[in-house]
Amino acid sequence: MTIYGNAISGNCHKVKFVCDRLGIPYRWVEVDLSKGETRTSAFLAMNPAGQVPTVMFDDGRPLAQSNAIMQYLAEGSDLIPTDAFDRALMNQWLFWEQYSHETAIAVRRYYAHILKKPDGEIDPSLIEKGKRALGVMEGHLAARQYFVGEKLTLADLALVAYTRLSHEAGFDLAEFPAVKDWVRRIERDLGLNS
Ligand SMILES: N[C@@H](CCC(=O)N[C@@H](CS)C(=O)NCC(=O)O)C(=O)O
Structure with a gap:
């Protein structure tokens, strides 16, 4: 899976925290917001909102919104209460x-x-x-x-x-x-x- 993120963005850190905690392997692609890299047609095809973090799974499905990504990655782990x-x-x-x-x-x-x-x-x-x-x-x-x-x-x-x-x-x-x-x-x- 590839995380399109920015190193100083707290929203992107959240995704990294979950991966590192749960040992989920990922490739990090650094996106430079100041150069408009979230506004290219390739990026907008993954996330029409043009924001990082955006994750691209190996099956070609993208997912955006830090808290949604965290929930998906942590599904079934002890980071999500069972109750x-x-x-x-x-x-x-x-x-x-x-x-x-x-x-x-x-x-x-x-x-x-x-x-x-x-x-x-x-x-x-x-x-x-x-x-x-x-x-x-x-x-x-x-x-x-x-x-x-x-x-x-x-x-x-x-x-x-x-x-x-x-x-x-x-x-x-x-x-x-x-x-x-x-x-x-x-x-x-x-x-x-x-
Ligand atoms: N609610 C979104 C917010 C994402 C967000 O605001 N990302 C910022 C970086 S922290 C961004 O990509 N800004 C570029 C833009 O909005 O054009 C989330 O939690 O993922």
Whole structure:
């Protein structure tokens, strides 16, 4: 299988986290977004949304959207709870990540860290929205080690991708100590350098 990804994209890291954790072999093709490589007709034929990550399986079927790819790759593994309610809780956090977390933290990181825009040129509501998201995580993690149940699931993998890079977006995890501890724990579980 081939992962079309970008090395600094947290959404792409999620797919790599799952493959590395489960020992799934893959070929990585680095896609340069700044050169419009997601807008070629060949890329759009795989993913009409023109985004990475996009995975091409060996049978010629493509799949996009980081959280959908993670779920497909992790099917039947211990990263997805077998209990139906716990699975729904995992999905609750995956959907929340895409709507309320990634849209603030990843978006602000893009402007601040990648485009190097000065603070004054970045929508100020992104800080407020990102802090709200980190606050929700802080409350949830105050008495828990992992997002769902007592073990690592895709909810942790999806949420850690951009949370561990949140300093690049202008957020300080010192304000969210339970989140900071959880990031270190998940990085350890995944064998990542912090
Ligand atoms: N919801 C998508 C978001 C993917 C996404 O925003 N990808 C960015 C890189 S992180 C991208 O490809 N941007 C190029 C573009 O949208 O043109 C996912 O989770 O996979």
